Amino acid sequence: MADEIKKDTAAKVKVTIDGITTEVAPGTSIIEAARQIGGAVAPPAMCYYKSLEGSGGRCRTCLVEVTQGSAANPRPIPKLVASCRTSVEEGMVVKNITSERVLDARDGVVEFLLINHPLDCPICDQAGECDLQDLSYSHGNEGTRYKFVRRTFILEDIGPYIKLHMTRCILCYRCIHVADQITEKRIHGVMDRGDRAFISTYISRAIDNDFSGNMIDVCPVGALTDRTFRFKNRVWFTKPVYVHRDCENPKCCGKATAWMRGDEIFRVTTRDNEWGEVQIIDGEPAWICNTCRFEKKQVSDWVIEGPATVRKISVVNVNKYRNTIKPKETLMDVMGGLKPNLLMNIRSVSEVNDPDIKLSELNRPAIARDFDIANDIDNKIPENPGNAEKYNSELLKSSTKEN
Amino acid sequence: MSVKLLLEKAHVEGIKSYEVYRREGGYRAAEKAFKLTPAEITEEVKKSGLRGRGGAGFPTGLKWSFLAKPEGVPRYLVCNADESEPGTFKDRYLMEFIPHILIEGMIISSFALGSNRSYIYIRGEYAWVADILETAIGEARANGWLGKNIQNSGFDCEMYVHRGAGAYICGEETALLESLEGKRGNPRIKPPFPAVKGLYGCPTVVNNVETLAAVVPIINITGEEYAKIGVGRSTGTKLISACGNIKKPGIYEIDMTISVEEFIYSDEYCGGIANGKRLKACIPGGSSVPILPANLLLKTAKGETRYMNYESLSDGGFATGSMMGSGGFIVLDEDQCVVKHTYTLSRFYWHESCGQCSPCREGTGWLEKIMRNMENGKGTMSDIDLLWDVQRRIEGNTICPLGDAAAWPVAAAIRHFRDEFEWHVLNPEKCLTENYGLAHYADPIQVTT
Numbered sequence: 001m002a003d004e005i006k007k008d009t010a011a012k013v014k015v016t017i018d019g020i021t022t023e024v025a026p027g028t029s030i031i032e033a034a035r036q037i038g039g040a041v042a043p044p045a046m047c048y049y050k051s052l053e054g055s056g057g058r059c060r061t062c063l064v065e066v067t068q069g070s071a072a073n074p075r076p077i078p079k080l081v082a083s084c085r086t087s088v089e090e091g092m093v094v095k096n097i098t099s100e101r102v103l104d105a106r107d108g109v110v111e112f113l114l115i116n117h118p119l120d121c122p123i124c125d126q127a128g129e130c131d132l133q134d135l136s137y138s139h140g141n142e143g144t145r146y147k148f149v150r151r152t153f154i155l156e157d158i159g160p161y162i163k164l165h166m167t168r169c170i171l172c173y174r175c176i177h178v179a180d181q182i183t184e185k186r187i188h189g190v191m192d193r194g195d196r197a198f199i200s201t202y203i204s205r206a207i208d209n210d211f212s213g214n215m216i217d218v219c220p221v222g223a224l225t226d227r228t229f230r231f232k233n234r235v236w237f238t239k240p241v242y243v244h245r246d247c248e249n250p251k252c253c254g255k256a257t258a259w260m261r262g263d264e265i266f267r268v269t270t271r272d273n274e275w276g277e278v279q280i281i282d283g284e285p286a287w288i289c290n291t292c293r294f295e296k297k298q299v300s301d302w303v304i305e306g307p308a309t310v311r312k313i314s315v316v317n318v319n320k321y322r323n324t325i326k327p328k329e330t331l332m333d334v335m336g337g338l339k340p341n342l343l344m345n346i347r348s349v350s351e352v353n354d355p356d357i358k359l360s361e362l363n364r365p366a367i368a369r370d371f372d373i374a375n376d377i378d379n380k381i382p383e384n385p386g387n388a389e390k391y392n393s394e395l396l397k398s399s400t401k402e403n
Numbered sequence: 404m405s406v407k408l409l410l411e412k413a414h415v416e417g418i419k420s421y422e423v424y425r426r427e428g429g430y431r432a433a434e435k436a437f438k439l440t441p442a443e444i445t446e447e448v449k450k451s452g453l454r455g456r457g458g459a460g461f462p463t464g465l466k467w468s469f470l471a472k473p474e475g476v477p478r479y480l481v482c483n484a485d486e487s488e489p490g491t492f493k494d495r496y497l498m499e500f501i502p503h504i505l506i507e508g509m510i511i512s513s514f515a516l517g518s519n520r521s522y523i524y525i526r527g528e529y530a531w532v533a534d535i536l537e538t539a540i541g542e543a544r545a546n547g548w549l550g551k552n553i554q555n556s557g558f559d560c561e562m563y564v565h566r567g568a569g570a571y572i573c574g575e576e577t578a579l580l581e582s583l584e585g586k587r588g589n590p591r592i593k594p595p596f597p598a599v600k601g602l603y604g605c606p607t608v609v610n611n612v613e614t615l616a617a618v619v620p621i622i623n624i625t626g627e628e629y630a631k632i633g634v635g636r637s638t639g640t641k642l643i644s645a646c647g648n649i650k651k652p653g654i655y656e657i658d659m660t661i662s663v664e665e666f667i668y669s670d671e672y673c674g675g676i677a678n679g680k681r682l683k684a685c686i687p688g689g690s691s692v693p694i695l696p697a698n699l700l701l702k703t704a705k706g707e708t709r710y711m712n713y714e715s716l717s718d719g720g721f722a723t724g725s726m727m728g729s730g731g732f733i734v735l736d737e738d739q740c741v742v743k744h745t746y747t748l749s750r751f752y753w754h755e756s757c758g759q760c761s762p763c764r765e766g767t768g769w770l771e772k773i774m775r776n777m778e779n780g781k782g783t784m785s786d787i788d789l790l791w792d793v794q795r796r797i798e799g800n801t802i803c804p805l806g807d808a809a810a811w812p813v814a815a816a817i818r819h820f821r822d823e824f825e826w827h828v829l830n831p832e833k834c835l836t837e838n839y840g841l842a843h844y845a846d847p848i849q850v851t852t
Contacts, residue, residue, distance in 0.1 A: 057592035058760045060800050079799045085592045108796030112765035145789055148772045171758060190587065190758070193570070195768040197758030 013090040017041055017064075018098045030083035030094055031062055035275060042275070043096050044106075044135050046113070046220045047172035048084035050277050051285035055177045056084035059170065060109045061135060065102050068093035080105055103139075110139045115146040116195065117221070118167050126222030128235040128315040131276060132170065153198055158188060159207035161227050161294050162216060166198045169223035175199065175215035182287055183209035199223070210249060213293040217270045217278065228294050229267040235259065236315045238266050240308035245292065245301060252289035255281055257308050265302070268293045274311055405671075406632050408620035408640045409613070410656045413500050419535065421542035424503040430548060432622035436511040437556040444515035448618060450626030452638035456493075457483060457574075457611030458689060458729040459804075460713050469598040470516055471606040479607040480518035481583065482509055482615055484525040484532075485567050485574040489690035489751060490731030493642035494612035496654045498525075498532045502539035506562065508615040510548055511622055513560045516608055521562050524579050527569035536564050571755035575803045576609040577601075578757065589759045590803035611729075613642055633659040637712035641727075647685075647734035650674035659712035663687070664701045666711050667734065680736035683841055684819070687716050688728020690748050691808030693815030694741070695725050721815065737841045741823050742834075745816040746774040752809035763806040766797040770813055777824065780831030787824050791817055 012023040017034050018041045024033045032050070034042040043064055048056030056062075063080040071091025080102060083094070096102055114136055121127040153166035171190065176199075179186035187209075188201045201207060207215075216224045238259035247254035257272070258265045270288055271279040278285045296302065310316050417423040424430070436444055449464030470478060482505065486494040498505055505523075513521045525533045540562050543549050551559045565583055567573045573582045577591035580602045601607025617639060621629045630638045637659040646652045649667065651674040657666065666672045667682065676682050682697045701709060704723035709715050713727045735744065753771035758764040773790050776782045794810035801807070817824060827834045 057802060060760050060762055063800060082592065082802075105796065105800050108793075108800065109761055112761045112769075112796070115765050115769060146769065148769075170761065171764065173759075192758070193572070194753060194756040194758045195764050197764065 013088055013092075015088040015090075015092045015094065017094045018096050024088055026090075027087050029056075030064060030066075030081075030086050030088055030092075031056075033088050034064075034083065034094075034096060040097055043083050044131075044139070045084055045275075046131055046135065046170060047174060049174050049177070049218055050275075051280070052174060052177040052181060052218065055172075055174055057082045059113070059172055061106055061113075061139075063102055063105050063109070065095040065099040066092060067095055106139050107141070110136055111141065111145070113170050114140060114144065116151045117170065118150060118152075120168075123231075124165075124168065124222040125225045125230055125235075126168075126219075129276075130222060131220035134313055151195060156200070157206075157227070158201050159212060161213060161290060162207060163225045163227050163230060164199060165223050165225060166200075167223075168221045169199055170221055171197055171199070172220055174218040174220065175224060178215045178218055179207075179209070179212070182211045182214055185209065210289050210291075211251070211287055213290045214270065214278075214287045217272075220276075226267055226294070228297070233259075233261060233266050237261055238316075240310060240316065242271065242305040242308050243268075243302035244305060245296065245303060247289060247292055249289040249291065251287075252292060253281055253284065253286045254288070254292060255286050256288045256292055256302075258302060258304070260299075263299055265297045265299060268296065271308070272311065274309075276311060405656070405658045405661070406640060407656050408624075408629075408632075409497065409501075409504065409616055409642060410654070413496075418501050419503075419539070421503060421539070421546055424501070425546075429503055430507055432619045433507050433510050433548065434554070436514055436622050437554055437558070441515045441517060444511060444622065447621055447626035448515070451621045451629040452626075452636060453614065453617055453621060453629070454636070454638075454713065455611055456613035456617070456641065456729070458488070458691075458726075460727060463610065463614055466598070466610075467512075467516060467608060469596075470608055471599045472517070473606070477520065477605050478516055478518050479602045479605055480509065480513045480516050480521040481576075481579065481602060481607055481609045482521070482523040482612060483574060483576065483579055483609050484523050484529070484612050485579060486529075486612070486729075487526055487569075487571040487574050487755075488729050488731055489748070490646055490686065490733040491644050491689045491729040492646075493644045493654055493730055495529055495532055496644070497612055497616055497642070498529070498536055502535050503543070504616045504619055505536070505612055506539055506543050506548070508618040509562060510543075510553070510560060511618050512608075512610070512615055513562075514556075514558050518608075519559050519561065521560060522583060522602075523562065523564045524567055524573070524583055525564060526567045526573070530566070533564050533566050540564065570757075571751075572757045572803070572805060575805065578803065579609060580607065589757050590805075592802055634710070634712055635714055637714060637727075641711075641730055643711070643730045643732050645673050645732040645734070647732075648677050648680060648736035648739065649734045650677050657711055659710070661711055662701075663709045663711055663716075666732075673732075673734070676734070676736050678736075680738060681841060682734065683737045683739060684735045684741060686725070686731070686733040686735075686812075687711075688726045689731035690733070690751065691804075691811055692726040692728040693721055693724075693811050694735075694744075694819065695815070696819045699723050699819070721811070722818070725815070738838055740778075740834075740838050741816055741820040742774070742827050743778050745812055746771075746778040748812045749774040749809070752805065756805060756809070760802045760806070762797045763801045763809065766793055766806070767809045769793050770797075770809065774813070777827055778834075780827065780834050782824070782828045782831075784825065784828055787817060787821065787828070 013026050014021055014023055015033050017037060020037050022033055022037050031043055031045060043062040045062045046059035048062060062083045064083045065080055066077040068074045069077055070089030156164040158164045176189060179188060188199060188207055190197050191200050192198060216226050238261045240257045240259050243258040244255045255271060256268050259267045271286055273279045412418050412427045415423060415427055445464060445467050453463045454460045455463055484494055509521050523536060547554060549560055549562055553560060567582055570588050572578045573588040575590045576597055578588045580597060582588035583602060597607045597609055599606060632639050640656050640658050643655045643657055645655060655672050668675045684694050684696050685700045686692060686694050703709050703718045716725055716727045718724045749771045753767040756763045756767045770793055773786050777786060790813055794813045797806045798810035823839045826839045
């Protein structure tokens with residue numbers, strides 16, 4: 001609230017991101033300015049979380065190129081800057097997706113994040129709402145160049161509700177900021193350093209603070225998962241609905257998202273905004289307490305408000321064509337009344353696709369040898385092989401004879 | 404004969420003690436400084452053209468003038484004695500043999516910056532040096548150079564020695580401040596810079612040991628005189644810690660006008676390559692600066708003589724030049740394997756990465772693993788390109804310069820010694836027992852033994 005009033009009264013600064021100019025309050029970070037524009041202009045972020053003070057700057061996925069520092073000092077910043085920790089200046093010109101350098105650096109960061117990340121998405125509870133999944137889908141490569149053993153850790157229960165799967169962690173430090181800022185006392189932290197660094201609790205101490213569950217929500221990957229939800233369901237099978245209840249905890253806002261399947265509530269999370277961060281309700285981040293999150297799993301515990309808004313890129317959104325408009329022009333109209341058959345004649349593309357034999361005349365699936373024009377064996381293909389074994393054995397015979 | 408400012412009295416018997424140091428003319432600069440105003444001292448340092456001796460070479464006077472001076476907020480001076488760069492040991496020598504020059508320099512600097520509490524953050528491995536410093540601080544306090552109302556100037560200053568736990572990353576100034584505050588030594592994300600928000604959120608100046616010690620001769624001989632020593636923007640004297648395959652490894656104070664060739668081969672300095680071998684390569688400024696092959700070390704790409712100063716060493720950029728860095732001069736002779744050497748450095752940076760930002764955390768580990776394969780004859784040709792690609796994507800994309808420091812040695816090794824990497828790939832068994840030798844870089848100096 002206070003922020004909004006400030007925005008209205010204070011002078012605004014103009015910033016151009018990817019050729020789109022917007023006006024924001026002074027002191028806004030580049031990423032927030034880009035999010036105002038929205039869409040692909042907003043850099044991805046793995047460690048930055050608006051509601052957590054001091055977060056960001058670590059994952060380096062939000063790097064952008066500043067081609068003009070400000071109107072007063074138009075020199076470019078030589079290095080790429082972390083957009084989440086750099087404030088906008090009047091007349092700043094930023095390049096995000098229009099900069100080759102940025103895309104290349106981001107490609108590198110995604111590769112770095114994935115070299116030690118296990119590819120266990122099929123059994124990971126985060127799959128479907130994982131920031132790293134989205135990021136690697138949009139910016140990653142299809143293969144890996146890393147050919148060494150990946151770093152692994154032993155699974156750990158930190159407290160009665162949270163499972164720590166350190167192998168999946170990308171050390172974004174978000175959960176540490178949650179523990180510092182939302183819970184009473186932080187009793188977990190980062191141990192060791194370099195690529196051996198890991199999150200852990202102090203010896204044999206469990207995290208049981210009232211607000212510790214929010215750590216699960218802020219985790220961008222599946223490193224911190226809800227023990228009450230683990231392996232119960234895939235997120236895309238559950239339906240998110242906004243719910244609320246009168247929570248006894250004065251710090252808890254009582255407004256949450258319940259993920260339901262049928263009449264059953266499978267899990268409760270905070271309400272997320274379009275950037276995958278907690279919503280700001282009445283000027284405060286809408287964190288919820290552990291009682292709401294882990295113990296109220298009956299529909300009767302909650303008042304259902306209605307369906308939750310789902311992020312556009314979320315897998316939960318898939319196959320839900322709400323508000324879609326049927327195109328007026330069908331393909332036939334476009335093609336001038338021709339019935340669409342093949343959009344392109346594949347035979348025109350390469351010679352490989354243009355064998356002498358007519359594929360439609362074969363009464364079996366085509367095999368590599370069918371295309372081998374120079375090979376005489378082609379002529380020996382039996383008309384009706386009947387079964388593959390017979391066919392193969394005949395081929396074998398013919399080739400041994402030749403030898 | 405070169406000028407000696409810092410090490411002039413280093414060999415006087417008992418210079419470690421206050422009495423001998425004072426008798427030899429110590430604390431005269433401090434006496435002089437207290438008669439000046441803080442602004443005048445800063446001006447002297449600016450005039451001297453002194454550049455940070457920790458590696459980056461940022462002008463010290465400019466750094467001091469950036470210090471924010473809000474009312475009612477304490478300011479701090481922190482001495483960075485976390486000297487952990489492989490190949491650099493000049494600060495240890497200075498602190499071990501003439502600790503009072505550092506303390507005197509810090510008193511003057513504290514007065515100039517208005518810091519009433521100054522800290523020396525020393526690396527944990529220098530345990531005995533920390534004891535020496537503490538003894539020296541005790542002596543200085545007993546003689547009225549520290550504490551309340553120093554020498555009736557009305558200026559109060561306390562000095563503390565803080566021992567680190569031996570992390571290389573704590574030599575990065577913001578990580579050092581975090582560590583000094585008792586936290587995990589993770590570099591902070593800049594801005595804000597320490598000059599605005601440093602130790603305990605107050606304006607702070609972090610300077611290297613040698614930089615602060617150099618303030619003493621600057622005040623003694625005035626900044627203008629100091630600026631006359633050296634050449635161009637490389638003023639004053641610089642301590643070089645020479646090591647590797649040379650006849651006389653050790654600390655040398657140079658006035659930055661001598662050539663690299665003279666430094667390696669003259670008897671006054673390194674005395675030539677040991678055992679009559681030939682020069683292969685050299686890292687002129689501590690492990691993180693690019694390695695240079697012999698031909699590019701002695702002469703620049705343009706064919707000019709290369710001198711031991713900031714500008715000349717970085718002539719040609721990273722393509723054909725290197726950096727002055729912290730002055731850790733590591734010389735490799737023809738029997739050294741550049742691949743093994745690069746692997747050692749990669750292992751070091753992998754071990755010392757703090758793990759905060761992803762390119763450095765994951766990238767240094769990856770570099771180390773590929774380099775290990777390469778060194779053990781398990782590398783492939785594509786690995787060389789992969790190394791290049793990985794280092795390229797680390798460099799410049801990290802929070803602190805450790806990422807760059809990890810990337811540069813690998814980049815330079817591939818840039819200048821690609822044939823040696825390829826030889827390792829093509830001769831997987833031979834490379835375990837033999838050496839590639841001089842490469843195609845012939846030693847430009849004919850050694851007569």
